[in-house]
Amino acid sequence: xDALTQATAPPPAEALAAIDALMARGAAFFGSRYAIMGGAxxxxxxRNLVAxxxxxxxxxxxxxxxxxxxxxxEEIAATQALTQKPFGVNLITMHPRLxxxxxxxxxxxxxxxxxxxxxxxxxxxxxxKDGGAKVVCFAPALALAKKLxxxxxxxxxxxxxxxxxxxxxxxxxxxxxxxxxHIRDVPVFVAGGIGRGEAILSxxxxxxxxxxLGTRFxxxxxxxxxxxxxxxxxxxxxxxxxxxxxxxERFPVIPVRALQNGGTRRxxxxxxETIRRFLAGEVEKGAxxxxxxxxxxxxxxRAVIDGDVENGSxxxxxxxxxxTREQPVAEIxxxxxxxxxxxLAARQG
Ligand SMILES: Cc1cc2nc3c(=O)[nH]c(=O)nc-3n(C[C@H](O)[C@H](O)[C@H](O)COP(=O)(O)O)c2cc1C
Numbered sequence: 277x278d279a280l281t282q283a284t285a286p287p288p289a290e291a292l293a294a295i296d297a298l299m300a301r302g303a304a305f306f307g308s309r310y311a312i313m314g315g316a317x318x319x320x321x322x323r324n325l326v327a328x329x330x331x332x333x334x335x336x337x338x339x340x341x342x343x344x345x346x347x348x349x350e351e352i353a354a355t356q357a358l359t360q361k362p363f364g365v366n367l368i369t370m371h372p373r374l375x376x377x378x379x380x381x382x383x384x385x386x387x388x389x390x391x392x393x394x395x396x397x398x399x400x401x402x403x404x405k406d407g408g409a410k411v412v413c414f415a416p417a418l419a420l421a422k423k424l425x426x427x428x429x430x431x432x433x434x435x436x437x438x439x440x441x442x443x444x445x446x447x448x449x450x451x452x453x454x455x456x457x458h459i460r461d462v463p464v465f466v467a468g469g470i471g472r473g474e475a476i477l478s479x480x481x482x483x484x485x486x487x488x489l490g491t492r493f494x495x496x497x498x499x500x501x502x503x504x505x506x507x508x509x510x511x512x513x514x515x516x517x518x519x520x521x522x523x524x525e526r527f528p529v530i531p532v533r534a535l536q537n538g539g540t541r542r543x544x545x546x547x548x549e550t551i552r553r554f555l556a557g558e559v560e561k562g563a564x565x566x567x568x569x570x571x572x573x574x575x576x577x578r579a580v581i582d583g584d585v586e587n588g589s590x591x592x593x594x595x596x597x598x599x600t601r602e603q604p605v606a607e608i609x610x611x612x613x614x615x616x617x618x619x620l621a622a623r624q625g
Contacts, residue, residue: 302486309333311486382407438469473615
């Protein structure tokens with residue numbers, strides 16, 4: 277079979293059935309066709325992308341980000357108007373109105389709440405579960421994974437440092453080895469740097485219940501991200517998506533993986549100048565730390581919505597190099613499943 281035929285021929289039915297079997301636990305957990313989660317991305321994962329993902333057989337997740345409860349309620353209702361399929365909501369645990377946001381999800385019959393940005397308080401997990409929602413948490417290490425399962429998490433996401441946005445220090449390759457063999461009681465989904473079906477297959481075979489992808493869906497036709505933001509992703513290579521650089525350990529910086537631009541360069545200058553003023557006694561330590569933290573306020577919105585890709589934040593995972601064009605969500609999902617099935621079929625001869 278030549279390369280072209282190989283690329284266009286549908287995968288054998290047995291290979292597709294084998295992928296379905298490997299995804300069965302994850303898909304049953306979400307109530308979706310495939311165990312592929314659209315990772316919530318602030319400003320990007322709104323009604324259009326989320327509904328398109330769920331309609332395509334994946335599992336869309338709304339990024340609540342800094343939304344207030346009434347705004348989240350509106351977004352959930354608008355998504356429900358676009359899809360009959362299940363979808364989830366991602367809540368950031370440090371949001372000052374976390375409990376009300378959980379209640380908003382419950383009131384609107386959201387079946388899955390994903391807690392991100394830290395270990396959720398037990399009260400939030402309990403409120404979500406008492407309200408009938410399944411709880412998904414991020415586990416950054418095995419000990420915390422076990423603790424989260426004991427605290428009631430119904431599923432876990434392990435996200436490697438290859439991912440776009442806020443990241444931990446450990447790659448998915450290592451997290452998967454550390455966590456997948458030991459957590460069997462709940463499904464575990466893998467995230468970070470995944471852009472093709474072959475990778476999904478390999479993690480499914482290691483025991484993952486499914487995969488969460490963010491970067492790969494940014495350039496979906498249905499994604500409302502500004503054309504400039506999408507262009508930056510299409511042009512970007514893996515090596516361009518780098519974590520934030522921290523200049524001085526006395527002034528910690530939250531690591532975020534993003535494409536480098538004028539903003540990331542100016543952030544280094546801003547840190548250097550703020551540290552200089554601190555050392556010269558011109559600014560107190562706390563105020564200097566806040567000045568550093570405030571640099572990126574509103575920066576993701578500026579890039580995603582306004583299209584200011586020079587000054588805004590271009591959060592992107594290393595898988596950005598695998599994004600080559602704008603495509604409908606359904607085509608991306610089918611491509612991922614086909615790649616996984618083809619890889620399996622090729623191995624079986
Ligand atoms: C632009 C952007 C915004 C993101 N915003 C969030 C967010 O609000 N909450 C969250 O839990 N994860 C967020 N993420 C992480 C994704 O949900 C997902 O885990 C990650 O993109 C997976 O890695 P990948 O980009 O390599 O596929 C964001 C990622 C990107 C690229």
